[in-house]
Amino acid sequence: MTVRVRIAPSPTGDPHVGTAYIALVNYCFARKHGGQFILRIEDTDQSRCSESSKQAIFDSLKWLGLSYDEGPDVGGDRGPYVQSERVAAGIYQGHVDRLIAQGDAYRCFCTTERLAALREEQKAAKATFFGYDRHCRDLDPAESQRRADAGETFVVRMKAPLEGEFAYQDRLRKNPFTKQWAEIDDQVLLKSDGWPTYHLAAVVDDHEMGISHVIRAEEWLNSLPKHVWLNEKLGFTAPEYVHVGLLRNPDGSKISKRKNPTNILWYKQRGFVPAALCNFLATLGHSHPDELEKFDLDELIRIFDLDRLNVAGPVFDMQKLEHLQGLYFRELDDDAMVGEIHRCIDERIHDLLPLLRERMVYGGDLTHAASFFYTDHVSHSVADLVPKGWDAAQTKKALEGLRSVLNKAAKKGDLSWDSSWLETTIRGFGEAKEYKPKQLFMPLRVVASGRRESPPLFDTIALVGRLAFMQRLEDAILALR
């Protein structure tokens, strides 16, 4: 059998390190078995997808060196490789019609209001089953057709079995995965806007693209029955499904940008060597048979064994990544290292220059003037942090107050983190607490830059970025204890 595997990320937001992890596994599996590795873009949720994040997926995979044999920007004869284009080509509609004709799917005319009310009801009644109550399941087909023709809006749902047990042996797990059909609700396959949901689109596309193995994250395990069922009803030979453990934050939860940098491009901007990131990811859930810790992609492909993959979700340990990164970086020859340094500076220098230029006398001044933009480690001395007229305790209290204001804004999604937003927010905070701007701003300047002199405060904080600034705020509060 020809091995054909794929990754199918959604272009919503920043390219994710979890995608890189799954990509690496699929890539190695394909290369190991002389098969193909394919990129498909899943953008059926139009409201959340963007062109720029689609481009960022291409860029980040390219940067990592995980080249795909078929994909939107490289072509292939099983395209198109973007689902919105496949929708436009009418690829899914026929399959939906067939399911309805077979009696394996049905139109559901329930309103979102009714569905919401139903959910509330189930919650209030502390029901053990949450999900659609199959209100439209047994609608007369002719009646259903008539209402559709009359222009009523509807979704199409799968007619899931009402009883029996689903079982599937995932090759990475000891026991078969089992689930009672009674616990699986009638999943929407076609949304009211006529677009397929993930479940339908993925199953159809995997089939049409000749995918042999679907190696994906564990979060999909619970919807596996639906996918296997769809394959069956559509008359497809299902690919083999394999579920890999989810990357975790240090606290054990599913990896998230709040607690860890998850943006692949962040690592690039930061100056990570892609080989180091790949090497690190290859040690998560997988290990070199000779206990080697440092090895390149070719070596990884040589020793890669899907069956030896660990299914427990590994914690993404930044310290270990940095250790490997150090090894790779120091290995670079002079020219390569200079290139890397240039690249890291160039990525942000155009944003920084407007702030720095007034303060510069020589080109060499950059190394001093901009150093705090390029590091994660800013030193906060108590002497610098505490402004005239305040003591350490007072400064700490003010910083903690601001921290809570910024965290609350982030929680509500109410922040843009640009200069003017920061000015409004921080000034507002200062006024509410009746702090003198002078006294409040000095500690913040030191928090952001590690120095008492810096470019304009709010621009500086904006450019340092939320993630880094909040970390520095944390460090400063710690220093004041």
Added chain:
RNA sequence: GCUCCCAUCGUCUAGAGGCCUAGGACACCAGAUUUUCAUUCUGGCGACACGGGUUCAAAUCCCGUUGGGAGUACCA
């Protein structure tokens, strides 16, 4: 809540019933090298979640408990 998945040092992992007094790596601690720092080297600390079985023998197989995670959308 319900369902599913998972469980070896703080973290990543080795371990396929006797090679286990549980091995390696990161982190941490100590020492050596280094005019400092970093690198490098040496050493140290440190785990089979708990309770029952099965077996001559259990980290490894079975059951239960506990703990963690995921899913529960007209998101993927």
